Amino acid sequence: MNKEISSTQNAMVKYMLQLQEKSRSRKKDGKCILEGFRELTLALDGNYTIDTLLFYPEICSHERVQELLKNTKNSPECIEISKDVYQKIAYRGSTEGILAIVETKEHSLETITFHNKKPLILVAEAPEKPGNIGALLRTADAANVDAVFIANPKTDLYNPNIVRSSVGCVFTTQIAMGSSAEIISFLQKKEIAIYCAALTASENYHVQDFKNATAIVVGTEAIGLSSEWLENSTQNIIIPMQGKIDSMNVSVAAAILIFEAKRQRNFT
Template identity: 55%
Template sequence: MRKHISSLSNPLIKHLLLLQKKSRLRKTSGEFVIEGIQELTYAMEARYSLKQVLVCPDIFEEDISLDALDCEVLEISKAVFEKITYRSSTGGVIAVADSKELTLEKLKFETKSPLILVAEAPEKPGNIGALLRTSDAARLDAVIIANPKTDLYNPNIIRSSVGTLFTNSIATGTTSEIIDYLKKHNIQIFAAALQDSSSYLEEAFTGPAAFVVGTEHEGLSEHWRSEAYKIINIPMEGKVDSLNVSVSAAILIFEAKRQRLNS
């Protein structure tokens, strides 16, 4: 018989709530929260280590075999579950897991011509989630976050990415570290910027390539522009001169995919 929790004063529930809110606690404890059956399934497939899985029997949809989980499984009341989850469509499951070190050295490529997305200093969880969804859809070889301003295990990123935080190969680093890494692996840097740039439609992306995108407000730092193999832009025909970063990335990524399919 599983232990049942019905009080918000339970130490584990208090810890879980703090993990959701406090980036510093996520970093010091090495733990984070996963909400939802799909997200939990992706995390398990990516071999994330689970600490606890909390199940609400009144809501739980049996898409996961609880007996097969190599961690503590607890039951919680519906009242507690509704207090600690952000969405109603979670399938009655929430979990605490160990985070991973998202270092450049851990990246592994299964192809000689990897296609990579680099995002410099993204801050909004919604934008990061959209970038991860696009990268998953295109099956990119890696997503690298330069100078991250937001903890990637932020619950809002996991939610907005619909779990693709776990399906992508992800690393973080400083701009200098990432440029050195890309050059060491002979990966051409295509920096998306307006200054001194050419149309992305004029370039070939069939070799090892990394698209580098910045924020809408600040764009890319000079370091990326000076170290790029090519600076590219997406021609605009209206009055605005920029797109949402996830939209820009998607246009570039799927042009590269099109070229690779036809090469």
């Protein structure tokens, strides 16, 4: 661990900033930036590969770096960085003195495997706000769903704001992205019932049977689900509202629906 970077003009620093700021660069190179021990540990648990690890020794000791690296399958390059470099590339204040360049994964439907014969899947159509996507992924992790599908994605999954708002849960659950048509076809071929959160032709969510293979589908707060989903729904479902408005935050609604399914399954 004798390599050091002290200048903010270093090519590695510029490259990391580019990965942070540009979705095009992340997709082109298949890499993203991770910060903090929790996120890196979760990524390693999810079989992600660390290419390069950087640490600021005033905050993160050599011993902590070595402890983390015990869980790596490869031998990533380790670089000691100065305070100026650390402050330049750290995206948030609680980075704990450690950052890494990590290889991203492919998130096609073909990568999904179910170990549960009656999987529970959360589907989100066209979510845009990183905070909402992060919250959906946290819900998926908390409920230990079998997969999360993002239909017609509008945002890069490895956007730093998604990684941060998901508190690393982007690495803990199977995630696939595709068009609505592709995901609907996948679910139908697997004989997975489709329950769409919608205001029209709906029944109360708590009277449904979610114990068999189930996909719970949520749309955006602004426009809800597209007709493509509603036309292929096994049953539209609704959360009864008792106030003045007819909708709630998409991540809150998803949590209510997912945990009802888990309750019916006795949280197995």
